[in-house]
Amino acid sequence: MINGILWRIDNGAKWDQIPDRYGPAKTCYDRFARWEQDGTWARIEKQLQADADAAGDLDWQAQVDSTVVRAHQHAAGACKGG
Secondary structure: OHHHHHHHHHHOOOHHHOOHHHOOHHHHHHHHHHHHHHOHHHHHHHHHHHHHHHOOOOOOOOOOOOOOOOOOHHHHOOOOOO
C-alpha cells in the first residue's frame, strides 16, 4: 500500500491509475486518506525532517528563484479597464 501511495504521489497520477502490483487503488486511497486525517503523514514528515536535520542534510538557507513561482496576471495590481 505504501509503495502504491508513494508511486501515485511521485507520478502525479490519479488514484485509479495506480499499477495493480500495489493492490487495489481504492485501498491505497482509503489508507492515504485515513492517515492524512489522523496525522500519520504529518508525523512521518516531522520525523524525516528531524532525522535529515540531525544528519546535516537540510539547507535552511535555501532560496527560491522567482521564475519558478509565477504570479497570476491579475496579481500585478493593475486597474481594470484603464
